[in-house]
Amino acid sequence: MAFAVHWEEHFEVIKGQLAEIVNDAQFANIRIICDDGAVAINSFVLRVLGSFKTDQAFNSQTSITLKGSKLENVYNILRVACTGEVLVAKEHVPNLITAASFLDAKVIVDALKNFKPGHALRFQWKNHYVDMKNYLDKSMTDENQCDVTFRTRNGVIHSHKAVLSACSGYLHSLFLELPQKSPVHLEIVDTDLESLTKVLDFCHNGEVKVITPCADIRDIAKALDVSELHVALNSIDQEAEIIEKPIVHVISEVANQEKTFGSFVGSGFFSDIIISAGGKYVKAHRVILSSFSPKFGEIFKKISAREAVLFFTKNTHSEILGVIDYIYKGRAAIEGTETQVRALLSEWIALDLLPVSQLIQDENVSGLPLIGGEAR
Incomplete structure (x- = not known):
């Protein structure tokens, strides 16, 4: 029997996590240098905006210099990536356009093509959630775009620390323990790629379709502490918890x-x-x-x-x-x-x-x- 598992708060949780890891060195693999300072970010935040070539990989040593730009411009761009909207005073709009063009943030650049100078900018990204999920789906098979690599007994798949940390407090703690490098390698030797893909689909999209019995998927969700999925699958299977042994x-x-x-x-x-x-x-x-x-x-x-x-x-x-x-x-x-x-x-x-x-x-x-x- 097929069931759909849906996570109602998925988008809000992801947005909150993206905002939290801005300037967090443990999650950053890019350092953007402006005239008045620098900010460390995870490339996922900008890739959501369409920045960078798909085959371009980053590590914790990558730096990008934006000459003539202020940190406020970069933070406004990051606000769009994290929340889908931003309000910019008119005097800052020209510099925002310049910075967005330099970073190739296509979502912002395309939206500002017909912008009339001399006005404040209120930018709202109508397809923010849909575009983010589409990017996540496309990136799962491309190691260059991701900073987490999963290896199972029959295949490899990729994901993002920023997203996984939002879905699992355990993985968030684990990433903080690991050396600051990309990608992180997670080996799950006792499971198959199809079951792991279902768990990552849930992390990326906030929903997944499963066919019962789904013990393998539930075990992976439990091991990775994706609690929203684990609890839902326990309910679907209606399986009693194993009695603790002496x-x-x-x-x-x-x-x-x-x-x-x-x-x-x-x-x-x-x-x-x-x-x-x-x-x-x-x-x-x-x-x-x-x-x-x-x-x-x-x-x-x-x-x-x-x-x-x-x-x-x-x-x-x-x-x-x-x-x-x-x-x-x-x-x-x-x-x-x-x-x-x-x-x-x-x-x-x-x-x-x-x-x-x-x-x-x-x-x-x-x-x-x-x-x-x-x-x-």
Whole structure:
């Protein structure tokens, strides 16, 4: 059965996020320099206006100099991109036209072709939402226009930090943790491109059509913390939440494991991978995980990016982060029965190197220690 999921406040949320990240260095990949100062922006804000060639890519070092322009002109252009409207005093209109032409902001340039000098300008972009969604749809297959690259087990798709941050507080927090660079690489190795595309369609358009059962789409929405979609799909499927399992403490006699690696987990010290599951993440090291986990080793062989985020949508944070804790510290707390925990460790860990000496079930433990971050 087919259903349409609609997010009523989508446009207002996106506009609010665009306004929030203006001059935010963590999201910026362009610096515009004017006569009286500079502003750092994300290229998405101007691409919505039709600026730049579609094959032009940017990084955090890109600078554009607008000689003869004031910052106020640039901010007025950004207001159009973020809100779809702007009011400009007549004395500032000529400079606005010059700046818009230099930045090739086609929406503004085309609208001002018949503007009569000597008047104040009240600009309203009637098709703001539609044009933004059309641009987002077209850009999903073009890495040069985007600053986020998703890789699944059967394909690649692209998006924008500005939009994803508006749809997910967890991704917003995660982007702040990552080095200031473009693009960000997010690896989702346990899902397919079609299901991820549905989630991104929702983020980009505020609506998506799904066919039940839609567990894969729901799992991705949950992993990425796209809560509006996750809650809606839970309601559609009418599936009861999985009853939380008792927590099992996995205790090992690997005496030197925590002494050797324990201080590294979650610290970011020389880390080269961020691993996310169940709305929590941890900074880790590929060489350490690969040394004790053939499965992690096989996954990392497929990740070419030097710095990436690895998402798991089918495993809970207790399972994945518990495995990581065990590799680094030789002990962990993992939810599940003894059979389930032993099967999990056998799947992920080279037990000849890290043997499991003892499992102790403890139903009094209310939760796992947080070894990474979580949604804001």
